[in-house]
Amino acid sequence: MTVRVRFAPSPTGFLHIGGARTALYNWLFARKNGGAFVLRIEDTDAERSTDESTAGILDGMKWMGIDWDEGPFYQSEYLQEHKDAAQELLRLGAAYRCFCTKEELDQQRAEARANKVAFKYNRKCLALSAEESQARADRGDPYVIRFRVPDNRQETVSFDDRVFGHIEVGIKEIGDFVIVRSNGLPLYNLANVVDDHRDRITHVMRGADGLANTPKQVLIYEALGWETPVFAHMALTLDPSKAKISKRRHGEVVTVEFYQEHGFLPWAFCNFMALLGWSSGDDQEIFLNREEMIDRFSLDHVSKANSVFNYRKNDPKFITDPKALAVNAAHLRQLPIDELLPYVKDWFVRQGLWKDDWDGADRQWFASTVDLIRSRYHTLEDFTELGRAYFFDEYPIVPKAAKNIRKDPVLEQGFKRLSQAYAALDGFSLENVESTLRVLSDDLGIKAGLLINGVRAAVTGQTVGPSLFEVLLTLGKERVISRLEKAAVMVSAG
């Protein structure tokens, strides 16, 4: 039997990391098993569903590179099927109309709470005769349809969850739940089962918050005489205080969009997400390409314990979970340069900073410059922020760099004479660039390090970076000379 899985988000917000992870695991499972990945938008809550959030979810998935084979289907388009299923359940005696008012039910809930037991509908309307039920319906009395939990035939409902194992719950624990609202619209538990059955889903992989609903759904499958799919629930991702993550509480940092906008490589982001609850079984954590992870993916190593998304609010050093940054950085420096370049280009284009020469005449230069600096960057954003000076003549000089430039008055002479010496140089090679600087340091009677650090600060605006002489070569003679002249002025100006 061909594996068929689905991702069925409700479009009530942006795609957040929890949903992204669910989508990713489904996708990995489908690709691993040569199955189909279906995308279904569960938009039946018209109050909360918006086109924008649907678009946001699709965009997020596209960015991550999680492609779907079928869909997107929209749950709202299958309304009639859901209603038909409810009628069928009614006909089978597996469901019944309930005319109880909200007030009555609220009262029952209050009582249940007072008695410290779970609320269970008291089945008042189950006692209604078929005739009376029909008569009241015909008369136009408002009613909901409840599923009749078959407590006369079995004591427990159970299923074997692919990650949590055998789950069993006493049937007396489940109250007759509503499957169709009084306005005629079916509810999640019913619609979801009908849709999964129609879409021939073989494996339902979703967040563990669906675990407690599953017995109800199993009951519906059984009542309709449908085969139940395999369930595989995934532990939730929590925030550092163990609270469920939500955009409302946590803001942008939990949305996929945030990672897109902060220069994450899509697959590196997926790599990090995958690690939040899944392990390869050995020590490998970095998967530079999709195939590698697909090959290794298995439900056997999906964790049952909730994981904590370890982001720190307002931490200047870590804009998100340090491990997310580390994984992205690993991809940034380990990817073959030719595979990385397109993403760097996209980033520059997005920022409106791309120059066409960089994949034309200066293609080689661009590649080697990116290669030179990438090992100390964490995100693509670093190329346009920290790495500004490598690509543009306008660049900020960070305070510590400014300090290095003015560290010693002798540096004014140093910069001035170095620029003159470089100007007089025949070529501009690693060797003569370095020896020129060292000879000058001796002349000036200062340590080469002083001049080197000053020059680095002057030409890059940073105190850190690659070996200075490599930097100088990448920048080229002209730029170096003019930047040194400016630096000399900076020193004299104090």
Place this chain on the structure above:
RNA sequence: GGCCCCAUGGUCUAGCGGUUAGGACAUCGGCCUCUCACGCCGAAGUCCCGGGUUCAAUUCCCGGUGGGGUCACCA
């Protein structure tokens, strides 16, 4: 509160009766060095608690504790 689920360093995890409890990130120190990063080396830090079962429990069972989920005419 009822029911269900979970529990290895700060975080993500490996482990599946006998291990100096492994790896990654983060932290700290060292090497490298013109700085930073990379790379390499090293340090600190963990099996929630209590009972069993067993020659032997991080591992199996039970009970606590802690955390999470769920109990809607949301999905």
